[in-house]
Amino acid sequence: MESTSRRGFLKLAGLGAAGAVLSSRPISASTKSLTLLHESSFIKTYDEHFQKVLAPAYEKETGVKVTYELTSVGSLQTRVTTVAETGSGADITSNAFSWPFLFDEKYLDVSDIAEEAGKRQGGWYEAAKEAVFVNGKWKAIPFGNIGQLMNWRTDWFKEVGVAKFPETWEELYEVGKKLKAKDHPFGFELGHGFGDNHGWLYPLLWSYGGAEVAPDGKTVAIDSDETARAVDFARKFFRDTMLEDVLGWTDPSNNKAWYAEQISCTNNAESILWLGKRDFPEIGQVTDQALNPAGPKGRFHLLAPVSHSIFNFTQDPEAARAFLRWLTDEKQLSGWYAVADTYYQPFLHGYDNAPMWQVEPRNIPYRDAMATAHLPGWPAPASRHMAESVAKYVVVDMFAKACSGASTKDVIKNAEGQLKEIYRSA
C-alpha cells in the first residue's frame, strides 16, 4: 500500500537534490525518474501501450524511468490543481481543454519542442494552438483532439428516405420530425455533462453566427439576433425531434439510450461506435458518424484537446524536456495514436493520411472536423473566464431553459448577465 509514499517522496527529493548537486551536465549519470500524469483512457490499450511499450523503451534508451500515474475519468483536473498548488507530485501532465491557460504560471515554455515537431511532422492544425498558446508561448504540446460528432442510425434514416447525413441543421430537423413520428427520436444532451452537451450546443451557436464574447476577449456579445435564431432553432429541435428526458442527461445517458435503441441520432465522441462494435455488433453495423450540420454562418465543431505540459517546479527540467521531445517524435507518436483507434485525432497534419484512418473509415469525419473546431468561448481567446463560463454551464443552460419553455429574450438576458459578471475583470 501507499503508506510509505512519504518516505518514497523524501527519498526522491533527496536523490533529485543529490543528482542536481553532483551533475555538471543536464542529465546526471544516476538513474532518474519522471512522473507523467494522465487520465485513465476510454481505450484501455492506449494506457497499456505507454506502460508496456513506451516507458520501457525510454528507460532502455536513457536510463530514466517514467512513471505513468493514472487518475480516474473526471478527476484529472482536481489532481493537477493539487499538484500545481502544492508544487509537487508530478513532473509532466496531460491537459484537457484550456488548462494550459488555467495553470499557465506553473508550466514551462515548450515552444522549441512544439515548433520543431510542427516543422518535422507536417505542421500543426490551427485549432491546436488555441488551447496551448499563451501570451506568445507554447505552454503545452498538443497531442490529440477528442472530437464530438454526429452519430446516426443508417437503417432508420434510410427508412425515411435519407441515405446521407443531412448537411444543415434545418434538414436534420426535418428528418428528426419524421423519425420521432416513427418512434425513433433524437437524443442530444441538454443536461450538466461535460462533452455531449457542449459538443453540439457551441457548434450550433457558432453556426448561426452567435458568440459569447467578442474576439477582443472583453465585450460580452451573446445578446444578438444570431444567438436568438440559434436558441429558437434549438427549442423547436428539442420539441419536435427529441425525448423530454434529454434535459437531465449527463454524458453516459446517450450511450445507454443508443444501445437500448431508443434514439436515432446524437452527438458523441467515438465511444458509441467503438463499444457498439465490440459489445453490440448488430447495432454497431448500422451506426455511422458524420460532421456536425452547417448553419447559415458555417459548420463548426467542439475542440476538446489533450496536450502535455511540464511543471516548472520539476526537479530536472532538462530531463523532462528531453522526455517530452522524445514522446513527441514521430516514432513514438504514430504508435501511440494507432493503438487508440483514432480516439485521439492527431493535431499534426503529418498524420492526416496515416494508415490508422483506414482501419475504420467511419472515423474519418473526426479528422475532418478539426479544421473547423474551436474551444468554448471562441471567438474570444482562451482564458480563465472561459473556464468559468463552462463550469457554470452558461451556454448549456441558456439553450436548455429555452427548450424547457422559457422565452428567448429571457434566457439570453440571463446568460448575458452571467457572462458580464464572469468577464468582469477581463
Next chain:
Amino acid sequence: MSIRSEPLIGVGRPARPVASLRAWLDSESVFSWLMMAPPILFLAGFVGYPLCYGIFLSLQDRPVAQPGVFAGLKNFAIDFNDPVFWRVVANTFVYTGVATMLKMVCGLGLALAMNQQFRMKNFVRAVLLLPFIVPTVLSTVAWMWILDPAFSVLNWFLIALGMPKPGPSWLGNPVLAMASIIFINTWRGLPFYGITLLAGLQTVPPELYEAATIDGASGWQRFRYVTLPLLQPIILIVTLFSVIFTFADFQLVYVLTHGGPQNATQLFATYAFDIGMGAGQLGLGASVALTMLPALALLIVALTIYTRRQ
C-alpha cells in the same frame, strides 16, 4: 451532584513532591485539559486551520496556480449578483426542508410499526438499515437506472395504465428532478430516523400508556399526549444531525444530475466544487461554501438554547 471527596485525598498524605504532582494532575481542570488536549489539537489542525484558511481564501481573488490578491468581500458580491447562486440557496433549503420533514414523518411511522412484537424483528431491523448502509454513490447509480424512463418500473406501470409513452422524465423535468433527489435522500435517511426513533419509543414506560387508556384516551390521543412529548428530545437531536448532513450533501447530486437540469438540483456543495475545481476559482468557490455557515450557525444557536433548557 457527586460528593466532593477529592479534597480529602490530599489531607491524609505526606507532602512528597511525587504525591503533589500526582494530586495536581488529578485536579479536575488539569486532568480535563490534558485529556482533551490531543483531540483539541487534532481538530484545531485539521478543522480549525483549514476553516481559517478557507475564510481567508474566500476574501481573495485566487485563481488556481496563481498567487492570491486580497479582494475583501468582492467574491460575496459576485455570488449575490449570480442568479445561479440564489437558485442554489433556494434548492438547498427546499431539499433540506422537505426531505427532513418526510424523513421525520415516515421515520415515525416506521418506528411505530416496528414497535410491536413479531418474529424476525432483529433481522428486519438490520435489513431496513440497508439504504443507510450502502455507500451513497453506489445506490445513486442504481437510482440513475431506476429513474430512466426507458427502464423505470414506475414508468412501465404508468404506461401500462394508459399514460402516454415514455412517461414522466424524472431527471429531465426540473420539478421532478428536485422531487427525485428529495425522494432518494428520504429513502436513504429514513432508516436512520426510524431506528433511532424506535429506540426512543422503547423507553416510554408502558405504565404511562396504561394510565392514559384508563383515563379514556384514544389511540390517537395517547400518541399525541404521551408518545410525542417524550420523543421530542430525540426527534430534535436526530433532526439536527439529519439537517446538517442533508444541507451539505454532495454525492447524490454529483453522481445523479450534476446540478442539472438547468441548475434545478444544484446545491451549495456541488456548486462550490464546480467553481473551485472546474473553473479553478478557489476564492470564489470558498465563498460559496462559506455562505453555508450562517444558515448552519442558526442551528448552533438552536442547539445551545435547547441544551441550556435541559
Next chain:
Amino acid sequence: MVTGYGPVERLLRLWLPLVFFLVLALFPFYWMAITSLKPNAELYNTRMMPLLVSHPTLKHYVDLLTQTSFLTWTWNTMLVAVVSTAISLVFGVMLAYPLARMRFAGASLIAMTVAAIYLVPQPLLFIPLADVINRLGLGNTLTAVILTYPTMLVPFSAWLLLGYFKTVPKELEEAARIDGASRLQTMRRIFLPLCTPGFISAGIFAFTLSQNEFLYALIFLTKSSVRTVPVGVIAELIRGDVFYWGQLMAGALLGSIPVAIIYSFFVEHYVAGLTSGSVKG
C-alpha cells in the same frame, strides 16, 4: 407496547406498514441484484419487464473481481473505516469524559466549539485540507483519509458518548476515588468498561459514515491502488461516457453486504447505545 389485536387489526397496524417500508427500502437492492445478473443484451432491452431476468449470468461479478481492483478497494475501505473509527472513539472519549464528569473552567465553551465544528461543511474544508495533506506529503496515501475522516467523526462520537456517559451512575467511580485511585485509573479501569453499548453505538455510526465518504476520497486518492470502494467504483467502472452498469451494480451489492452483516450482529447494541445516549442526553 400494546398487544392483543385481532388478526385484521394486526394486518393493518403491523404487516401492511412493515411490508410497505420493506418494499420501499429493499426495492432498489432487488434492482441492483437483478441488474448485476443480467447479461448486457437483456440489460439494455427496454421491452422486457425490467424486474425479471431470463438468462442470469455471473459474468459481471467475475469481471468485477478479476478485471478491477475491487478487492483492493474493499480492503482499503475496511482498513480506513476501522482505523478512523478507532481514532474517533478514542478522541471522542477524551473529549466526552471530562465534559461529562469534570467541572472546570471553559467546559461549556469546549462543548459548544466541538458541536460547532460538526457544523463546518466538508465543501468548505476540502481545498485547504488538500493543501495541508500535500504539505505533509500524504497525497494519495490511505493516511490522508485516515487523518481527515475523524474530523467529521469525532464531534459526533464525542456528543453521543457524552450523552451516554451522563447516564452511567457515578457511585462506582466515587468508590474507586475514595480508595485512592487516580482519575486516569478510575476512567480506564472502572468507567470505560461500563460503556460498551455507547462505544458500539458510536462506533457503528462512525464506521458507516466512514465507508460511505466520497468527497475527501475523491480529492486525496487518485491512484487505483489506494482508492476506497465508493470512489474506485465510480471512477473506474465509468470510462469516458461508458458506464459498466452490470459491474457497477455488482460492486454496489458486494460493497454493502459486509457492512450489513456487521450491522446485523450489532444492531441490538446500536439501539441500546442510542437509547441511553439520545433520549436522556
